[in-house]
Amino acid sequence: MKVLLPKVFGSSEIRQFFMTHGKTIQLKKKEIFAKKGIPSYSVGLVVSGGFKLIYKHGKKEWIKSFIFEDGLLGSLPSIFENQPIPYSIIAIEPSEVIVLTANEFKSKMEKENGYQNFLIQFLSKLYLKKEERVADFLLLEPEKRYKKFIQEYYFVLDRISQIDQAAYLGITNVALSRIKKRIFLGNP
Template identity: 30%
Template sequence: MAYLLLAKQRISMAEQLIQAIRKLADIPKGEANRLLNISQLKPIKRGELFISEGQIPRKFAFIHEGLFRYYYVDDKGSEFTKGFFPENSFLSSYSAMIQQKPSHFSIEALEDATISVVKYQDWQGILSTHPCWQSLLLALIEKAFIKKESREREFLLFDAEKRYRIFLENYPGLNQRIKQHLIASYLGITSVALSRIRRKMGVVNLG
């Protein structure tokens, strides 16, 4: 019985991954199966790092269940959250991975999660075999660039309250899943400042 449930879970998660990539590019069925063949389903615990700062990344992943963040740590040990990544997102320290250089940031699970992990070497093995993979890669890079450009604009032009409102719009529902100090680090403000903004807006403080 447990084996059948596990098999059904694997099929469901395989379909989830295929649906996600097909929203980004036209992936034929046979090619989609090739990606599944090089993907390894893996559970990851809350607080566990998928990629550590200083590590040379040799893998990326798709999130089936759970929530992750990218974060930097400065010389004083202060953390700065780069972004949050919920279900149906891809995880990678991309520039470090393609250059085979140490990552400048860490990727941490904020919840118990299930991911599909793909080794970069295996990905390179299929990348040039069909145009669909180049299309998928381009779509992912464009999506990341748009996100990066929007984030830079927020910091240059908007105050903390406006940035928080944008966070709530861009990440619906995550306000209830992420602790206040992590949201503050994403916004570039202190937890005290975020508490003031939340009280002003009538948002419940999660601590």
């Protein structure tokens, strides 16, 4: 399930709010938008490019999700509770983002009904995606998770490296190569 700005009341206003009050920044591939362990004082709307949200422990890396055009970058606990962000947000390709301060974003979300409705729907979609992801890890074999990954990210698959795909699926790069070989053996 791709989490984009909902196409309901509030989404065009959110885009307009970012464009009016935000600042456009450019990030290079591998550049960090937000770093694990540090509170995030900004929220970003991805105009172009892509990002990965990663948990890292030593050299091991797990990818929480990918965010592309029209997606929001940030951490809600960090924005609303001023807590350190539990993951890093890193550009996987050259990207353009409109950035707002967390305070400005929070103020708009807390004070106006249309934006509150947007936030409720956005959080609902985020929650459902997280539930589905946990269930997939617990119930599906890696090959089925990969097939689901292809269905979800088919439109940007060529923009996500195989190493990042494997980290998202919770398997090694070698295991992913074997799965691809089995799946695509008869379907070039």
